[in-house]
Amino acid sequence: AQSVTQPDIHITVSEGASLELRCNYSYGATPYLFWYVQSPGQGLQLLLKYFSGDTLVQGIKGFEAEFKRSQSSFNLRKPSVHWSDAAEYFCAVVHPLGNTPLVFGKGTRLSVIA
Amino acid sequence: DAGVIQSPRHEVTEMGQEVTLRCKPISGHDYLFWYRQTMMRGLELLIYFNNNVPIDDSGMPEDRFSAKMPNASFSTLKIQPSEPRDSAVYFCASSWRTELQGPQYFGPGTRLTVL
Numbered sequence: 001a002q003s004v005t006q007p008d009i010h011i012t013v014s015e016g017a018s019l020e021l022r023c024n025y026s027y028g029a030t031p032y033l034f035w036y037v038q039s040p041g042q043g044l045q046l047l048l049k050y051f052s053g054d055t056l057v058q059g060i061k062g063f064e065a066e067f068k069r070s071q072s073s074f075n076l077r078k079p080s081v082h083w084s085d086a087a088e089y090f091c092a093v094v095h096p097l098g099n100t101p102l103v104f105g106k107g108t109r110l111s112v113i114a
Numbered sequence: 115d116a117g118v119i120q121s122p123r124h125e126v127t128e129m130g131q132e133v134t135l136r137c138k139p140i141s142g143h144d145y146l147f148w149y150r151q152t153m154m155r156g157l158e159l160l161i162y163f164n165n166n167v168p169i170d171d172s173g174m175p176e177d178r179f180s181a182k183m184p185n186a187s188f189s190t191l192k193i194q195p196s197e198p199r200d201s202a203v204y205f206c207a208s209s210w211r212t213e214l215q216g217p218q219y220f221g222p223g224t225r226l227t228v229l
Binding site: 043 | 118145147156157159170206207212215216217218219220221222223
């Protein structure tokens with residue numbers, strides 16, 4: 001069965017520190033991959049997506065993600081976190097040839113401390 | 115584009131009452147999705163439509179829930195009768211016509227509280 005795992009429920013980082021949020025998937029083929037951010041009281045906003053090609057993907061708000069086929073991972077990174085990055089982050093995957101929509105992970109809550 | 119529009123943003127009702135949530139997808143998007151988000155269960159897909167036709171409603175929790183899409187620019191999610199356990203944030207999302215596998219664009223959500 002298709003699945004996506006975000007191993008970390010909650011992460012706390014200091015402002016200015018680097019960030020990496022983990023996402024692992026279990027699929028028969030290389031899926032399409034997405035990262036979304038949900039700020040408090042808001043809907044989910046697309047940060048970036050990977051369909052094919054360059055495995056390092058740049059997104060909005062200074063985020064990037066790297067697809068690693070050998071590790072079945074699509075980790076989200078940011079070199080320097082700002083207090084406004086505090087939010088919930090969701091990884092999502094979908095089979096490129098399937099007939100089912102995106103499957104979302106359970107999310108990782110990011111707290112940023114001064 | 116205004117993005118996905120949902121109304122109301124907040125709804126407080128009493129148990130047993132009918133609740134109707136509304137969604138206007140992004141113009142030109144042919145897929146529309148309804149989600150429910152709670153602390154306990156996370157983000158759950160309830161139902162999705164393609165070209166106004168319901169494709170998969172297996173996520174709808176009970177017969178008390180129903181969804182319609184009478185035209186390309188409007189959808190409703192109805193709960194009748196409502197129960198306290200229906201309290202959640204309900205999101206609507208839409209995506210392009212050929213992209214079930216493409217990114218979804220979310221509305222701001224409706225926070226429902228059933229007393």
